[in-house]
Amino acid sequence: MTNRFFKRKYLLLIACLLMMATGCSQTPSPSKETGESGKAATATEPKKGGTITIGYPAEPDSLDVHKSAMVASSFITSLIGGALVYYDPKTQEIKPNLAESYTVSKDGKTLTFTLRAGVRFHDGTPLTAKAYKQTLERALAPETASPLGGYMFGSIQSVSAPDDKTLILQLKEPSAQLVSNLWDPSIGQPLSMSAVDKLGTDYGRNPVGVGPWKFESWKTGDSVTLVRNEAYQWGNPSDANQGPPRADKLVIKFIKENQTMMAALESGAIDIAAYVPAKEITKYKDSDQVSVLENQKWGLSFLEMNTTREILQDQAVRQAVNKALNKEAIVKAVLHGEGVVANTPLPPSLFGYDPASEQYGYRYDAAEAQKLLENAGWIVNSQGIREKNGKSLTLTLSLSESDSRIGELIQIMLKNIGVGVTIQKMDQAALIESAGTGQFDMAIVSYVDNDPNAMSLFFDSSQIGSTNHSRVNNEQLDSLLKKGRTTLDKEERSKIYADIQKLLVEQAYWAPLYSEKEFYLVSKRVQGVKLQPMYGLSFQDSWVNK
Numbered sequence: 001m002t003n004r005f006f007k008r009k010y011l012l013l014i015a016c017l018l019m020m021a022t023g024c025s026q027t028p029s030p031s032k033e034t035g036e037s038g039k040a041a042t043a044t045e046p047k048k049g050g051t052i053t054i055g056y057p058a059e060p061d062s063l064d065v066h067k068s069a070m071v072a073s074s075f076i077t078s079l080i081g082g083a084l085v086y087y088d089p090k091t092q093e094i095k096p097n098l099a100e101s102y103t104v105s106k107d108g109k110t111l112t113f114t115l116r117a118g119v120r121f122h123d124g125t126p127l128t129a130k131a132y133k134q135t136l137e138r139a140l141a142p143e144t145a146s147p148l149g150g151y152m153f154g155s156i157q158s159v160s161a162p163d164d165k166t167l168i169l170q171l172k173e174p175s176a177q178l179v180s181n182l183w184d185p186s187i188g189q190p191l192s193m194s195a196v197d198k199l200g201t202d203y204g205r206n207p208v209g210v211g212p213w214k215f216e217s218w219k220t221g222d223s224v225t226l227v228r229n230e231a232y233q234w235g236n237p238s239d240a241n242q243g244p245p246r247a248d249k250l251v252i253k254f255i256k257e258n259q260t261m262m263a264a265l266e267s268g269a270i271d272i273a274a275y276v277p278a279k280e281i282t283k284y285k286d287s288d289q290v291s292v293l294e295n296q297k298w299g300l301s302f303l304e305m306n307t308t309r310e311i312l313q314d315q316a317v318r319q320a321v322n323k324a325l326n327k328e329a330i331v332k333a334v335l336h337g338e339g340v341v342a343n344t345p346l347p348p349s350l351f352g353y354d355p356a357s358e359q360y361g362y363r364y365d366a367a368e369a370q371k372l373l374e375n376a377g378w379i380v381n382s383q384g385i386r387e388k389n390g391k392s393l394t395l396t397l398s399l400s401e402s403d404s405r406i407g408e409l410i411q412i413m414l415k416n417i418g419v420g421v422t423i424q425k426m427d428q429a430a431l432i433e434s435a436g437t438g439q440f441d442m443a444i445v446s447y448v449d450n451d452p453n454a455m456s457l458f459f460d461s462s463q464i465g466s467t468n469h470s471r472v473n474n475e476q477l478d479s480l481l482k483k484g485r486t487t488l489d490k491e492e493r494s495k496i497y498a499d500i501q502k503l504l505v506e507q508a509y510w511a512p513l514y515s516e517k518e519f520y521l522v523s524k525r526v527q528g529v530k531l532q533p534m535y536g537l538s539f540q541d542s543w544v545n546k
Contacts, residue, residue: 050544081189108174297447342512
């Protein structure tokens with residue numbers, strides 16, 4: 001499986017930057033039991049106190065939200081911070097949170113937020129519009145060199161704070177995605193600029209936010225400890241508890257090896273195991289000691305093809321590759337059946353996905369794939385590999401070590417239609433470099449995002465040499481992508497992305513593979529742990545049954 005622990009620019013650029021070798025919008029799927037841990041296991045009242053220990057498979061590189069692209073970092077900083085708006089999973093709407101209200105101008109280019117009164121950072125300084133202004137300007141400043149700031153907030157032309165409660169964002173063009181980005185409680189959170197100025201480069205080891213949990217310590221190679229913010233009174237309205245958390249502490253322990261993680265859960269050394277491989281889940285589904293929480297990812301894994309390579313310039317070849325792949329078999333073999341087959345470059349869990357793609361998306365049909373190649377002039381030679389004008393239909397598949405099994409399956413499936421595949425295993429840095437510069441034929445990658453505008457990163461011609469790895473240059477597609485990211489009406493935007501998906505499927509720049517699930521195991525000693533759309537888990541309503 002591909003890496004799940006780096007996000008956005010490289011989660012969008014190439015999510016196979018895994019820190020462990022395993023391997024946006026509608027509400028994620030609930031757990032198999034109730035959607036939260038322990039709900040059916042106890043009828044006792046919530047209690048205050050105790051420590052919740054989470055086993056997490058990666059250690060952050062920094063807890064400065066403007067300096068890291070790791071999901072491990074974002075998981076922790078999302079607990080420390082808060083956001084102007086929040087995503088309500090019940091209504092699937094974005095609503096005010098640290099802002100008490102906001103408006104969007106008729107032309108879609110001015111967003112005005114009125115901040116909630118009484119919010120304070122962990123160091124006691126008040127949250128003001130000026131603090132938010134300085135935070136956003138820091139995220140966008142070239143000297144910050146934020147790996148995510150440009151993508152998340154690049155549509156902002158200027159920020160103003162005419163008074164302590166009013167924050168005004170002037171945009172370069174209407175952006176349907178910006179408000180979604182602002183509900184990210186990690187990079188979308190305000191920073192205590194007094195702490196940033198005081199700590200300098202040490203801020204990444206001593207973050208200060210406005211969230212329900214305060215940073216206490218970071219033991220390199222071992223854990224990060226957070227403590228309850230007693231002053232917290234501004235929780236999301238979707239949470240039952242909008243005040244201070246009930247537990248005294250959260251300890252996030254870094255456990256990279258899955259066997260070690262499972263042993264720690266069994267022994268009680270940890271209460272929660274995060275990102276558990278699907279193969280481990282079956283034995284816990286009927287457990288009276290552990291709850292299984294299941295989350296459908298807002299992203300997918302795919303096979304991307306370099307359309308500047310001579311062979312892959314042929315649309316028939318790309319279409320044949322799509323038809324040759326038995327994605328159901330791949331999901332069964334690689335994910336133990338715990339995944340959803342992808343029909344288009346947008347996953348089924350993301351806003352804008354076109355359900356009609358289940359009819360027009362590619363289905364496994366090896367005979368039809370062979371027919372496409374034959375009609376395009378590719379004839380099978382004595383070695384079983386097709387040729388055309390003396391050129392062999394042989395391609396190189398670049399992948400990371402953790403994707404070896406997927407690569408082997410694709411190699412076999414393409415050989416069945418006369419396409420030779422040479423597998424090239426690369427380290428993560430080399431894979432990113434080769435994908436970005438177009439030095440590859442095919443590659444296995446994945447992405448996660450909360451908005452269909454991710455398609456602009458992958459297919460807009462302006463992104464060639466960066467995130468448009470397939471090096472697509474299609475004027476019709478560019479026009480549709482611009483409409484998609486600047487149209488604010490939700491229904492109209494959905495129609496645009498349906499048109500985009502039809503075009504992408506027809507052109508077959510990618511072979512979408514699957515959207516996988518994330519699994520968490522939670523000891524029934526801990527109650528009320530809930531799934532959270534962006535970073536997996538919410539502890540606002542949780543408590544320890546001591």
